[in-house]
Amino acid sequence: MDGRGSSGHRLRRLYALVVAIVGCAAPPPSTKALPVGTSALARTDSPAALAAPRVLSGQVRLAGGMPAAGALVVLVPHFELDYPGASPRVAMTTANAAGQYAFASTEEGHYAVTATLGSAAPGAYGGVHDLAAGKPLTVNLELGQGGAVLSGNVENAHGGRTAAARIEAVRISDNEAEVYMTTTDAAGRYELRVPGDTAYFLVADASPLPRSWRRIEPVSQAVDFKLDRAPAPRPTDAELRAFLAESVIPLATIQPGQGSTDLAPLKKLIGDAHVVAIGEPVHGSGEFWTLRHRLIEYLATELGFTTVAIEATWSDALALDEYVTTGRGDPMKGLADLYYWQPNCEETLSLVRWMRRYNQNPSHAKKLHFLGFDVEFTSHAVPAVIAYLDKVDTLLAAHARDFLAPLRETSAEGTYGGLSAAVQTKTRDELAHILARFDTEHTRWAAKLGEAAWKTAREHAHMIRRTERVYRDFTLRDMAMAETVESILSREPQGAKIVLLGHNSHLSAKRVELSEMGALLRERHGSDYFVLGTTFGSGSLLAIPMKNAGAAPGKRPIEAFTLGAPPANGLESALALAQKDLFLVDLRISSGKVGDWLSSKMPTRWVGGIFRGEENSNIPLSPKRSYDALISIDKITPSHLNPGAH
Numbered sequence: 001m002d003g004r005g006s007s008g009h010r011l012r013r014l015y016a017l018v019v020a021i022v023g024c025a026a027p028p029p030s031t032k033a034l035p036v037g038t039s040a041l042a043r044t045d046s047p048a049a050l051a052a053p054r055v056l057s058g059q060v061r062l063a064g065g066m067p068a069a070g071a072l073v074v075l076v077p078h079f080e081l082d083y084p085g086a087s088p089r090v091a092m093t094t095a096n097a098a099g100q101y102a103f104a105s106t107e108e109g110h111y112a113v114t115a116t117l118g119s120a121a122p123g124a125y126g127g128v129h130d131l132a133a134g135k136p137l138t139v140n141l142e143l144g145q146g147g148a149v150l151s152g153n154v155e156n157a158h159g160g161r162t163a164a165a166r167i168e169a170v171r172i173s174d175n176e177a178e179v180y181m182t183t184t185d186a187a188g189r190y191e192l193r194v195p196g197d198t199a200y201f202l203v204a205d206a207s208p209l210p211r212s213w214r215r216i217e218p219v220s221q222a223v224d225f226k227l228d229r230a231p232a233p234r235p236t237d238a239e240l241r242a243f244l245a246e247s248v249i250p251l252a253t254i255q256p257g258q259g260s261t262d263l264a265p266l267k268k269l270i271g272d273a274h275v276v277a278i279g280e281p282v283h284g285s286g287e288f289w290t291l292r293h294r295l296i297e298y299l300a301t302e303l304g305f306t307t308v309a310i311e312a313t314w315s316d317a318l319a320l321d322e323y324v325t326t327g328r329g330d331p332m333k334g335l336a337d338l339y340y341w342q343p344n345c346e347e348t349l350s351l352v353r354w355m356r357r358y359n360q361n362p363s364h365a366k367k368l369h370f371l372g373f374d375v376e377f378t379s380h381a382v383p384a385v386i387a388y389l390d391k392v393d394t395l396l397a398a399h400a401r402d403f404l405a406p407l408r409e410t411s412a413e414g415t416y417g418g419l420s421a422a423v424q425t426k427t428r429d430e431l432a433h434i435l436a437r438f439d440t441e442h443t444r445w446a447a448k449l450g451e452a453a454w455k456t457a458r459e460h461a462h463m464i465r466r467t468e469r470v471y472r473d474f475t476l477r478d479m480a481m482a483e484t485v486e487s488i489l490s491r492e493p494q495g496a497k498i499v500l501l502g503h504n505s506h507l508s509a510k511r512v513e514l515s516e517m518g519a520l521l522r523e524r525h526g527s528d529y530f531v532l533g534t535t536f537g538s539g540s541l542l543a544i545p546m547k548n549a550g551a552a553p554g555k556r557p558i559e560a561f562t563l564g565a566p567p568a569n570g571l572e573s574a575l576a577l578a579q580k581d582l583f584l585v586d587l588r589i590s591s592g593k594v595g596d597w598l599s600s601k602m603p604t605r606w607v608g609g610i611f612r613g614e615e616n617s618n619i620p621l622s623p624k625r626s627y628d629a630l631i632s633i634d635k636i637t638p639s640h641l642n643p644g645a646h
Contacts, residue, residue, distance in 0.1 A: 029142045054148040055131050057102035058140040060095045060115045060124065067099030068117050068143055068613045075103065075131070076112040076177045080171065080394050082620045083514045090166065090181070092423065112177035115141040119191040122147030123169075123180035143375060149198040150216070152224040154188045154204050161188025162227065165206035169194045172201070172475055194218065199473060205437045210601060213473060213515075232596035234569060237577055243594040244578040244585070251582045254291040254633065263298045269586055269629050270303065272294070273530035274497045275489070277518060279504035279627070281535050282607040284542030284558070286533055288638035289347035292501055293630065295532075296351065300368060304497055305490070308355070311502035312338040314484055315381035315463050317372030318456075323356045324370045331356075331378065332642060339377055339410055341542075341558055344645035371488055373500065373517075374521035375467045377482040381460040382408045385434070386459035392445040396437060403430040407468060416471040459487060475514055478506060482520040486612060503608065504533050505619070508626035512619065518626075533627035535570050535605050538563055543611035558646065560638050570603035571623050572632070581634040587624045598624040 060071040075091040095101045095115075099601045113126035122144035129137055150169060154162040164183055168188045171178040181346070182192045194200065196218040203213040204225035208295065212225045252262040270276055280288035280296055294414075299305035320334035331352045335344040355368045382404045386538055389397035403426060406416055438445070438458045446454040466480040489498065500507060505515040509522040509531050541563070544556045566572035575585075592596050606619035623630065 006115075015365060026564075034350070048313040053135065055103055055106055055135070056113070056129070056137050057100070057137060058126075058138050059099045060101060060117075060141045061099055062117075062121055062143050063145045068095055068115070068121070069097045069099060071095040071099065071115045071117045071139070071143070072103070072182060073101045073103075073113065074179075074181045075106060076114060076179045076181075077109065078181055079168075079177055081170075081203070081210070081213055082203060082497055085164075087205050087211060090213065106131055107132070112175075112179065113139050113141065114178065115143065116180050116182055116192060117143055117195075118153070118182065119149045119193045121145070122193050122195045125171075125175055125178045128176045141197070144195055146196060147193045148218045149191065149220040150191045150223055150577070151191045152189070152222045154184050154190070154206065154227065155223045156206075156209065156227050157229045159226075162206050162209075163188055164227075165190075165204055167192060167229075168203040168205060170203060171195065172199045172473060181297055195355045199475065201475075228454045231600035231602075232593065234574070234602075235593045238575050239593055240624045241577050242577070243590060247576050247585050247589055248580060249586075250580055250582040251584055253630070254287055254294060254582065256290070256297050256350075258294070260298045260302060263295070266295075266298065267303060271527070272529050274495070275485075275500065275521065275525060276305065276497070277500040277502070277507035277521075277528045277529065279502060279507045279533045279603040280540045281504050281505065281533075282543075282636070283342040283538070283609050284607075284639055285539070285636040286345065286347045286470065287633050289343075289345065289351065289639060291534065291633070293347065293351040293354065296499055297354070299497070299499055304366065304476065305499050306366050306496055307369045307371060307492065307498040308351075308375045309485065309488060309498060309500050310343060311374050311481075312340060312372035312507065313374045313380070313467075314462070314488075315384060315460050316377060316379075317370065318380070320352055320370045323354060324359060324368060325357060327360070335642060337380070338372070339379075340609075341641060341645045342447050342639075344371065344642050346640040346642060348442060349642060357527045371482045373481050373488065375470050375477060375484060376413060376462065377410050378404075378407045378412065378464045378467045379410045381463045381467070384460040385457055385464065388449070388453065388460075392448050393437075394443070396434070399430070399565075399590050404464070407464060407471075412471065416468070424468075427468060431461070431468060433624060435461050435465065455491065455615040459491075462487065477519065478515050478517040481517045482524075485521060486516070487526070504535075504604075504626070505606065505621075507531055507535070507620070508627070510622055511624040512540070512621055512626065513578050531629075532628045533623070533630045534573055534633065534635045535575070535630060536636045537576055538565055538634075540638050541607060541636060542609075542638045542641070543607060544609055546610055546612050556646065559611070561607075563605075563607075563614055563617055566605060567603040567618060570605075570606055570618060571621075575630075575632045578632075580632075582632070584629060584631050586629045588628055590624060595624065598622075634639060 021631050031320050060068040071409035073100050077088050091103060091106050093101050093103055108131060110130055111127045114123055116123040124143045126139045126141045126351040154165045156162050163186045167182050169180040170190060180194050182190050198218055199211050200216050202216050202223055203211055205211045205229055208230050210228045212227050240371050244533045249265050257626055296308055316338050319329050319337055323329040323331050323334055331349060355370055358364055359367045386397055386400050406419055466483060470477045470480050505512040509518050511519045520529060540560050542558050542560055545559055553642050587598055601620040603618040604621040
């Protein structure tokens, strides 16, 4: 995900994911407890253990008050879906026959306390506590009722069952670090009952193997995991140089309008793919917008691509599409109306104006379109739906004005989630009613205003529905973006080709933390979805300082930040061995030690809309699984924002 500046409310709802969402704090030291998965988990079922000095103790009870004998109590440290290094060890202990537990010692730090009892009762959350020697705390926990039972098997890459793997159910809630845990038995099986009122990320962790996780709904279900192999060691510099010498395709320039001879190899790489995604590792660098402008020129003129869709809300981008296709409107205003500062720059403006000039050329029979696939705002969609209903059903329009009011302003991104459940339920139900009316009244409404107007207004209504869902659960953003891409494709002529522009993480063919749009598109389209990632060695970029991350849009100062050399064990340090400022490499042809390493997770350049410090400017990512090909730029500079961009 890109972290472009989520509201404080959304950050609180996802606080359990900490750095995956806000990345604002260094993780506390891991505990000194035995690693999860050993058979010697600390126990508290002896009088001697309970009498020993402890930093935390208490009792676990069932909902009716009976002791929860055998309950597993966990100290949850800093949590991430993907850790830069190894997963931290986690202190666990089991309650005795009286439901009592105790932790004799642990590293000082900030921990949540949770308890589980297999499939017998939903887990309990005991809040977050600062633990320190000499300051013992008592935390009692009460398990719930009902809930959902999660069960399944964990296998390694060779199909063998994995015993003692840690299973973590990360609840998407207002509670910090609400993570319920259990471990697999000797047969690699687990069972865990969790509270059943909100979604989870279910994680299988068997260090040193890479973690596996997926988002699940809170219903009883079987979820099996097959873990990847352990990361391959980094090849020697000589081995990497040999691979780069054979596979690197030098590029002449990132500047558009300079010919395309050096880009000719892209035709073979892309092949027959109809959806090409071109990523960026950071939002605030001009080089990546300029490079993608040049690539779009090539894709349009040489390969027949006709639609460009960027990481901006579909409804908000329609004014730019109007300018590109008809010349009506002001492209500067169109960029400002995207509400994001990132694309509101001279480099994007240059691309939009080139697309308009392309369409003005009568020799270009296929015209270009400029769209958005994101779902962040409804401030254009709501008025558009109401304006349409005013012309086809005035009573329904008046009703829509009322129930859509909470979504009309851009501030709804931060306020809607805090509204009452009753208001949100009413909004959701009424949206479903509106969409149903679009279908039942299709013939009559289209007869009044035309089929094209009906399709556009209906898509605005779908965008409101997607965004409302994301405001309630921000982890659904990538799924909603993938839905929007599919909707765009469904309205394209048969065989049309589309270019997607967004952050590398969103476009990646393999899930990266919360970002899964590209992975969903790869699952749906296979090789018809081609991912061209981009990266860089060092340089400067624009971003919002972390201290201003929670401010409202328009109130976040944008600053320039400089990054030094990339991590020595990361992707970019290996690419630097090519000793070229600008080049393309087909990752799919890598094999042997290099191929194995490129298939493993490693630090890669990553900055979203918020700068969290150089130490948080990389993310664990598997290059070969994420991208089909990659373009590397040696140095980057900040983009040039248009006046008023913020």
